[in-house]
Amino acid sequence: MASLINQAFQNAKKESRPALLTYTVAGDSTKKKSLEILKSISDYADICELGFPHNTPIADGGQIQTSAYRAIKNGIKINDVFSLANDFKKSKKTKPIILMGYYNMIFQYNENKFLDKCKNVKVDGLIVVDLPYPENKKFATKCKKRGINFIQLVSPTTSKIRLKKIIKDSHDMLYYISMLSTTGGKLKVSPKKILERYSKIKKQNKSKNIVIGFGITEKTIKSLKKADGLVVGSAICKEISNSIKKRQNAVTNVTNIVKRLKNKIK
Amino acid sequence: MKLKRGIPLIDQHDQEGFWGSKFGGSFIPETLKKPVEDLTNEFKKLRKDKRFLKKRNFYFKNYIGTPTSFVKLNNLTNHLGGAQIWAKVVSEANGGAHKIYNATVHALICKSMGKKYIVGDTGAGYAGKMLSMAAKKFGLKCKIFMGAKDIKRQKPNCDAMKKNGAEIVPVYSGSQTLVDAVSECMRYWVSNCDNTHMCVGSTVGPNIFVKICGWSTAQISRELKVQLKSQFKKIPKKIKLINCVGGGSSAYGFWSEFIDYDKKQIELIGVEAGGPKKSKLHAAPLSKNTKIGILHGAASYLCQNNEGQINDTESISAGLDYPGVSPIHCFLKDTKRARYTYATDEDALNAYVMVTKYENLNPSLEPSHAFAEAIKIAPKLSKDTIIIVNSCGDAKKDRDILKERLGKK
Numbered sequence: 001m002a003s004l005i006n007q008a009f010q011n012a013k014k015e016s017r018p019a020l021l022t023y024t025v026a027g028d029s030t031k032k033k034s035l036e037i038l039k040s041i042s043d044y045a046d047i048c049e050l051g052f053p054h055n056t057p058i059a060d061g062g063q064i065q066t067s068a069y070r071a072i073k074n075g076i077k078i079n080d081v082f083s084l085a086n087d088f089k090k091s092k093k094t095k096p097i098i099l100m101g102y103y104n105m106i107f108q109y110n111e112n113k114f115l116d117k118c119k120n121v122k123v124d125g126l127i128v129v130d131l132p133y134p135e136n137k138k139f140a141t142k143c144k145k146r147g148i149n150f151i152q153l154v155s156p157t158t159s160k161i162r163l164k165k166i167i168k169d170s171h172d173m174l175y176y177i178s179m180l181s182t183t184g185g186k187l188k189v190s191p192k193k194i195l196e197r198y199s200k201i202k203k204q205n206k207s208k209n210i211v212i213g214f215g216i217t218e219k220t221i222k223s224l225k226k227a228d229g230l231v232v233g234s235a236i237c238k239e240i241s242n243s244i245k246k247r248q249n250a251v252t253n254v255t256n257i258v259k260r261l262k263n264k265i266k
Numbered sequence: 267m268k269l270k271r272g273i274p275l276i277d278q279h280d281q282e283g284f285w286g287s288k289f290g291g292s293f294i295p296e297t298l299k300k301p302v303e304d305l306t307n308e309f310k311k312l313r314k315d316k317r318f319l320k321k322r323n324f325y326f327k328n329y330i331g332t333p334t335s336f337v338k339l340n341n342l343t344n345h346l347g348g349a350q351i352w353a354k355v356v357s358e359a360n361g362g363a364h365k366i367y368n369a370t371v372h373a374l375i376c377k378s379m380g381k382k383y384i385v386g387d388t389g390a391g392y393a394g395k396m397l398s399m400a401a402k403k404f405g406l407k408c409k410i411f412m413g414a415k416d417i418k419r420q421k422p423n424c425d426a427m428k429k430n431g432a433e434i435v436p437v438y439s440g441s442q443t444l445v446d447a448v449s450e451c452m453r454y455w456v457s458n459c460d461n462t463h464m465c466v467g468s469t470v471g472p473n474i475f476v477k478i479c480g481w482s483t484a485q486i487s488r489e490l491k492v493q494l495k496s497q498f499k500k501i502p503k504k505i506k507l508i509n510c511v512g513g514g515s516s517a518y519g520f521w522s523e524f525i526d527y528d529k530k531q532i533e534l535i536g537v538e539a540g541g542p543k544k545s546k547l548h549a550a551p552l553s554k555n556t557k558i559g560i561l562h563g564a565a566s567y568l569c570q571n572n573e574g575q576i577n578d579t580e581s582i583s584a585g586l587d588y589p590g591v592s593p594i595h596c597f598l599k600d601t602k603r604a605r606y607t608y609a610t611d612e613d614a615l616n617a618y619v620m621v622t623k624y625e626n627l628n629p630s631l632e633p634s635h636a637f638a639e640a641i642k643i644a645p646k647l648s649k650d651t652i653i654i655v656n657s658c659g660d661a662k663k664d665r666d667i668l669k670e671r672l673g674k675k
């Protein structure tokens with residue numbers, strides 16, 4: 001049977017549009033709020049990425065850092081992340097969820113225990129920012145054994161030979177980082193250029209779902225709609241910060257953004 | 267887990283970059299894979315290149331000013347009445363600390379790779395000051411990342427950086443100290459690695475940065491070995507090499523030539539920052555028995571909670587105020603080749619007062635931690651024991667802290 005992640009891409013393809021992937025931080029701004037946000041935006045998002053926050057995130061820009069620090073300050077623990085995912089999956093059985101974070105959190109929890117827990121709460125995929133290929137091979141195999149998609153990242157600096165090897169060892173989905181940047185940077189490469197590089201990667205193996213992320217906002221999303229999927233993170237985290245600042249309902253505001261993002265790629 | 271003889275410690279890692287198969291590695295985002303690989307290849311080539319070595323030696327001699335002196339601290343020895351206390355006065359090096367070795371080598375590598383921009387982190391401000399000096403000397407544009415708290419407490423070094431034309435980027439996240447500066451510097455490199463070279467200020471970070479830094483500071487122990495032989499005719503029977511440990515670059519540099527010796531002959535003692543006496547916070551991952559974790563691209567003993575969040579640290583010494591430590595020191599600890607302990611803020615201040623009272627030496631708060639241990643153990647040791655402290659930094663930068671804590675000076 002195809003994984004839920006694969007199905008999500010197929011469904012989007014049937015509607016001739018890219019899949020929409022959202023990224024929010026577990027526990028931002030509170031455990032309860034982040035679950036509400038997640039449930040609400042999943043009516044429009046095809047795949048939900050959920051960050052487990054770390055307080056030294058070396059690849060994240062200001063918006064996601066702010067969300068992560070806020071969630072940690074409000075007491076989120078790794079077991080809370082699992083129970084969030086569990087609650088979410090109970091009401092949204094077919095919506096794929098991908099956990100994303102830094103390796104030290106997994107290492108401290110214990111790799112096997114972490115992955116067993118992911119399997120139990122029906123997490124569909126994992127992205128580990130600082131566990132690159134080929135060092136992640138063993139970990140990726142462990143994921144596969146449990147039916148969890150390990151999602152490899154590729155970037156503009158990834159060499160051709162390396163790209164071939166990564167794709168060969170990848171599961172259902174790959175993540176293409178649009179430019180040299182942390183998350184939340186301004187798109188400093190033209191969408192045309194990004195799509196050119198993207199299609200070169202895509203050509204290597206058409207059956208893999210490849211998403212583009214970093215720098216995607218309401219302004220830029222339409223120009224990249226040729227991709228299999230598009231990830232929006234910082235723009236959403238920023239909206240949570242703004243809602244808090246303005247004492248507005250974050251659930252409504254974030255849902256509206258995601259709704260608008262979806263409309264732009266229909 | 268075992269040390270090998272005859273191979274520099276910086277090269278005793280496995281294919282994935284781990285020492286003792288668990289310390290170090292390269293836990294980096296995909297974007298940095300290529301620049302790290304390029305740097306690794308470049309360094310591999312350069313360290314065997316006779317012309318490059320000649321250049322390095324030229325600048326070490328004529329720009330940094332080697333060798334730094336090796337002196338007996340007679341008054342302090344007499345006062346304590348036990349082991350002989352000597353100092354390797356590395357603070358005589360251009361700029362006032364050992365950070366100049368790593369900075370100079372990184373600037374040379376940056377030039378050789380054809381990059382025009384160089385960025386680095388700093389805590390005490392010495393790594394930043396030295397990188398700004400080297401950048402100026404070799405015509406590179408330089409950006410230094412520094413925690414906002416450190417900018418306040420190490421002002422003299424910030425003034426120097428600015429004078430050298432470097433831009434200081436204040437970091438306001440987290441505890442606003444070295445750990446945050448390194449994170450922000452790495453983020454900057456992720457975004458600019460196509461035209462910018464990154465220097466990590468100590469023997470920490472992804473594997474290649476540990477190696478380059480250790481290779482650079484090793485100059486200190488090469489000099490000391492020659493000086494020991496000329497002073498004592500041969501290497502004495504009972505030596506203790508005491509060094510402060512923040513990231514561990516000066517300690518590795520001070521010890522590297524002596525690691526193959528039996529520890530009964532040459533004992534290696536690393537002194538970490540124990541923080542204020544009354545505080546629970548510290549920056550002593552080795553001596554306070556922390557668990558292994560991953561920070562800034564490497565696995566090491568680490569001040570962290572059981573979830574893997576990095577702990578706040580506290581130390582009077584900005585240069586030691588870091589939650590992680592070099593993987594090579596973790597390896598030296600687990601193989602029991604080196605012994606690690608800590609000194610509190612108060613111990614370091616007392617040591618500073620005593621050293622400056624008896625000797626014409628002005629060690630900064632970092633080496634004052636090492637002096638604290640020397641002062642503690644010297645009275646119990648025989649007169650033929652040679653204690654050598656690496657006085658690796660000058661206290662000019664600590665002017666404001668010393669004034670506040672000790673009254674006018």
Ligand SMILES: Cc1ncc(COP(=O)(O)O)c(C=O)c1O
Binds near residue numbers: 363511517632
């Ligand atoms: C004078 C001095 N000593 C020691 C240190 C600690 O670093 P390391 O352990 O790498 O020598 C610093 C760091 O800034 C320093 O400035």
